[in-house]
Amino acid sequence: MASAVRAERSIPERETVLFRLDTDASESGRWESRSVVLTPQALEVRKSDGETVLRLAVRDLAGTAVRETGGGAWIEALTLDGQPVRLGFCKLSGIRAMQAFDAQVRAFLDGGPPPESRDRAEAGSASRAEDHERAEEPVRLSWSDRLRVLVHLARFVAPYKRQMLGLCGILLIAAALEAVSPYLMKPIIDGGVLSSSPAAFAGLIGLLVAAYVLEAVFQVWRGKLGIRLGSLLVGRIREDMFGKLMDLPIRYYERRKTAPFISRIQHDAEFVQEFLALGMTQLFAQFILSCAVLAMMFFLDWRLTLFMLVLAPVCLAVVLALWPKLRSLRNRKWNAEYDLQQYISEALQGVRVIKAFHRGETEKTRFRTLNGIAVGRMKEQAVWSQWMHSGMGLALSLGIALAWFVGGQRVIDGDATLGSVVAFTAYFSMFLGHLESNARAMGWTNAALAAADRILDLLQAEPESEEDGVSVRLPQARGEITVEDVRFGYEQGREVLRNVSLQIRPGEKIGIVGRSGAGKSTLIHLLCRFYDPDAGRICLDGIDLRRLAKEDLRRHVGIVFQETYLFDGTVAENIGYGLPDAAPERIVQAAVQARAHDFISRLPYGYDTMVGERGVQLSGGEKQRISIARTLLLNPSVLILDEATSSVDTETESEIQEALERLSEGRTTVAIAHRLSALRRVDRIFVLDGGTLAETGTHEQLSGRDGVYLRLLRSQESGRPAMEGAR
Amino acid sequence: MTENGGLPWIETRSVRFERDGQGYLIAEWLGRRERVTASRLFPLTHPDGYIAVQDSSGRPLGVLRSLEGMEAGSRTAVEREAGFRPFLPRIVSIRRIRRRFGHWHWDVLTDAGPMRIRTGPFYESIAKLEGGLRLVTDVTDQKYGLPAESEWDARSRKMLAKWL
Known part of the structure; x- marks a missing residue:
């Protein structure tokens, strides 16, 4: 040392x-x-x-x-x-x-040049607070940020601006009508009732009725337009959200539960839709109406108006104090519901395990606990809302009583007419009514903003992107693969692949082997671009996968997974998944090549038999052959086989192996197989060990060398499982 | 060391630990003296016990069930080494949590000192485990332990009650 x-x-x-x-x-x-x-x-x-x-x-x-x-x-x-x-x-x-x-x-x-850094640039999130130089200050949300979020929300409304303007116009007319009717009280009382003029009285009552009827007509119209606009908006928001979910990289889903996305797409979209279609226009109309009502109050009796307005700051202070509490209650309720939803989803997915281990009662208890919390939060919020509602009602009634008390004194003193005071109190109760509904709208707006926040969180997530935003087209592929100095980890601080470099020639058959956790499936995931390398690059025909157009990549690189997944649909739909307009001849041909045609033709409805969750139950081998036919139909230049035969019995394996050999003819093939015997006929074998490329060669070359491959071969011959469960 | 069902437990009194000049942990037992690493097997639920000891090549040597009864110098050395394997700070108290559209900024005091954490929404960033413990994951995947509710101080309780 x-x-x-x-x-x-x-x-x-x-x-x-x-x-x-x-x-x-x-x-x-x-x-x-x-x-x-x-x-x-x-x-x-x-x-x-x-x-x-x-x-x-x-x-x-x-x-x-x-x-x-x-x-x-x-x-x-x-x-x-x-x-x-x-x-x-x-x-x-x-x-x-x-x-x-x-x-x-x-x-x-x-002595070489410093390596070009292709590392994922990720800003650190935690820092020691006393380290002022590197400490990350919480990002302050400026007004421009808030505006940006609102602008983002307004984008949903942009295509329907004509309807929105119409709605606003109707709301303004309705507001004007609403503002006019209380004023009619003054001439009705002062000029009609108190002056004992039946003709004037009847005419004014007619006017009042007309104003009420028009108000009702506009309300119905407003409702109709609101419903129409709302339906259009909710559809658009859901489409955008689902579209985004499809565009997000697999990495996005790794740390997230998928069940809550259902709630986001269904309920959050509805909240935001209500806010955008009705809330925003209603708030706008209420603001205009409040101004109009206030103006009328000043017009009728400015002294009384000023006196009553002294109470406004008190109301405002109460509302501002309650705002954070309401918001917190909503969040707590939502979080508890999220936990419950997540738990139900997991329990249903694992129902077989629960039954096999006889844990039904335990799971019921867990559910009871979570449900208890969710119900408690719901109750907590409901109780608060109830108190708020009653409190507001009381404040409103007291306010009106006060207006009557002060206004009545002025009538007694001869400073005002009875009609003015009646009209004034009508306006004042209308004004307070708006305050109350605005306070109620506060909770509702909170819910909508929280939902909008969650939606924006999803919509602003980084989608799968091409490097530098430029995608390169590749109409025809030869199937040459180059892996250059690739490093990758599913999470930071745990590298799975370290400095892996290899080259695969067009049409070459490659086997990838290694112990469990050696990085075999990870390499396959990178070749399919389910993930991007943290450093280094992978090229198809010399083009970095990050720059290759996504549609070309999916067309040229076909994969047969270890776990087959069939969608709810017919056999034909499942085979034609990658090529929806494929003619029936091509589908049958693909099935024949995949050795799936025989069993499909024996199914009750042939190629139109429903499979998936609600369809017929197929064996693992049958599902696998359908998925091979699905890949074969795409005719890819590069074929990836991810332990495609590991979940079937030996007899089925040989049938599938035959189908796979047919599938790999004339294509670059990269295969992981849990049984080394399946790789005897490949051109070259890459042996991964601890995330690095340990050996390369043919089966014969590697078997004659005292290395990792030979050890794997021996352990398999002796019956010890050494190749399973690799990621 | 004692064998128990194939798992070698290390007797606390039979081993001594210290740090060498390069910062590495040195273990001395049964006449042997070598560089070792120590890692916690239950960093969240039993952070002070079940410490696995490996040699410098990563070969497991045994497990310390507890550090109780270990000589103070040894204990400090092994605790400090195991504190980094894994590095999982435990949140002791929360000074402030602020929400900034989509991100939550926490000012916390952890057993590794004061820290600032940035997480996504609570429902995605906090996992509740059996016994009320919670695991907080920030946007860089760094994980933090959050004790059960009964252990929170008044301020932390107030901060978390807004969201949890």
């Missing part, structure tokens, strides 16, 4: 820093910000004030290494005498930077 020097304090005046990595904890696990710096002469660990605490001369260095610990990683230097020296620790948010630094140091020591 002569090369590791715990350095004295030294801050070089001028130096060239080639690469630098910030770490969160020291080599001994003490939480302090440090940096690891590579200069042309040495690798140094420095404190935040620049003091060097460790110096390793470059001439003594063999390399660096990243040691993942789960939730973070240590970076180590490796000296020429084979000793590791711990340099520092980074949390997950810093692990990508650590891996990049590691690659840069190794490239520097090898």
Whole structure:
């Protein structure tokens, strides 16, 4: 360990820093910000004030290494005498930077150029609060952000702006009619009743009735338009949401339960639709009407109006104080319902296991607990709403009583007419009524905004994208695959593939083998672009998969999965899934090639027999052959077989194997097989071990070499399972 | 070490741990002295016990059922090493949670010091486990333990009651 020097304090005046990595904890696990710096002469660990605490001369260095610990990683230097020296620790948010630094140091020591960083750029989410330089300040939501969200919501309405304008117009007319009718009270009382003028009285009553009738007509009209617009909107929002779900990468679904998406698409869309179609227009109309009513109140008696308005700030303060509480209640209720929904979905999916382990009663208890919480939250919210409603009603009645008291005094004093006071109190109760309905609308708007938030969360998620936004078309593919220095992990800090490079020639038959967890299926997932590599690239005919047009990729790369999934539909629909307008001849031909035709023709309705959840029950082998026919119909240049025969018996396996061999004729084929015997006839075998490419060769070459393949072969011959369950 | 049903338990009193100059954990037992790693097998439910000890090549050497009775220096050394395997900070108290359209920003005090966390919506970021423990996952996949409700202080309770 002569090369590791715990350095004295030294801050070089001028130096060239080639690469630098910030770490969160020291080599001994003490939480302090440090940096690891590579200069042309040495690798140094420095404190935040620049003091060097460790110096390793470059001439003594063999390399660096990243040691993942789960939730973070240590970076180590490796000296020429084979000793590791711990340099520092980074949390997950810093692990990508650590891996990049590691690659840069190794490239520097090898004398090559620093590697081009294709790493996923992900900003760290957590930081030590006392580290002001790197601490991530919570993003403040500016008014422009709020406007952006509203604009995003308004986009849903944009195609229906004519209907929206019509609705607003109707609301304004209805508001005007509503504002006119109380005013008629004044001439009815002062000019009709008190002046004993039957003709004037009858005429004014006629006017009042006409205003009420028109008001009712406009209300019906408004309702009709609202329903029509609402239906259009809810359809549009649901379409956008489902479209987005289809465009999202598989990575998006990994940490999410799928059942709650049903609620989002159904209920959240309805909330937002109501808000957009009715809420926004109603709020607008209420605002206009409130202004009109207030103007009428001033017109009738400005002193009385000012007196009554003194109470407005009190009402506003109460409303503002209750807003966060209402919002919190809604969120808590929604979260409890989410948990319940998720639980029901899981219990139903695992019902066989529950019965097999006789856990029905336990699960009922768990349900009871979750249901109890959900019901409790529902009750909590309902009780609060009830109190709010009653409180508002009382406040309103007291307000009107006060208006009568003050107004009545003015009539007694001769400062106002009875008609004015009646009209005034009618307007005032209308004004308070609007305040009350606005307060109720507050809860409703909250629910709509929370739902909008969840919808936007989904709609703003990053979809599968082409690199640089440019997609390259590939009308015909030869089937050449190049994997260049690929690194990948399903989650940060746990790499599954490390620096894998390989080349597959057009038409070549390739087998991929390795122990469980070696990275076989992961490599296949990357070849199909279910995920993108964290570093490095995969090319089809020289084009990076990230740049290749999605439709061409799906057309040229066909896959037969280990687990077959048939949709609810006919056999023909399932076979023709990738090519919906395929002629029946082609479907039958694909089925014949997949050795599926015989059993299909024996099904009660042949190719039109329903399969899937509500259809006939097919065996694993039968399902697999339908899925092979589905892939065969696409006629892909590259065929991926992901342990396609692992879930069937030996007899069925040989039949499927035959179908697969036919399927792979003239195509580049990459196959994972759990039985090594299935790979004897492939051109080359790639052996993966611990996420790296360990060996390459034919079956004969690899069997004669004392390596991983031979060990796998021996363990399989001796009957020990060594190849199953790989991801 | 003792064998029990194939699992070697390490007797707390039979082993000593210390850190070497490079920050690595050194174990000394039965006349042997070597660099080892220590990782917690139940980092959330039993963070202070069930610590697996491996040699530097990752070969399992045994499991420490508990650190009770271990000499203080040894205990500190092994606790510090195991605290990073996995690194799963435990939230001790919550100072503030703020919601900013789609993201929740937490200011928390953890057993690894004060931290700022950014998560997605609660319903996607917090998983409840048996016994009331919760696992919080932030947007970078970093996980944090959140104790059962009965252990929250008043401020944390107030913060979480808004959402949970």
